Amino acid sequence: MTETTSTAAAQDTLGRPAPGQRHVIAALFVDFGGNGRPPRARYECVPCNYASPIATGADAVTTFVATAADEHRTTCINYQEAS
Numbered sequence: 286m287t288e289t290t291s292t293a294a295a296q297d298t299l300g301r302p303a304p305g306q307r308h309v310i311a312a313l314f315v316d317f318g319g320n321g322r323p324p325r326a327r328y329e330c331v332p333c334n335y336a337s338p339i340a341t342g343a344d345a346v347t348t349f350v351a352t353a354a355d356e357h358r359t360t361c362i363n364y365q366e367a368s
């Protein structure tokens with residue numbers, strides 16, 4: 286008797302579009318690396334057309350993830366208008 290196991294391959298990890306909210310569209314991209322590639326991260330803010338330099342390496346990525354949004358917020362025209 287043969288028993289086959291099926292694994293659920295579908296993953297719902299992608300973000301869904303926001304339902305018509307007025308919101309600053311900024312995104313933190315993190316690539317965890319692997320296979321000899323170092324982890325990398327970058328930050329983009331769509332309304333002010335900002336793209337950060339890319340942080341490379343585990344320590345740099347950790348720091349970057351913790352600070353990038355706050356750091357950009359101090360210069361982001363959108364946050365300044367909202368405050």
Ligand SMILES: [Zn+2]
Binds near residue numbers: 330335363
């Ligand atoms: Zn911005």
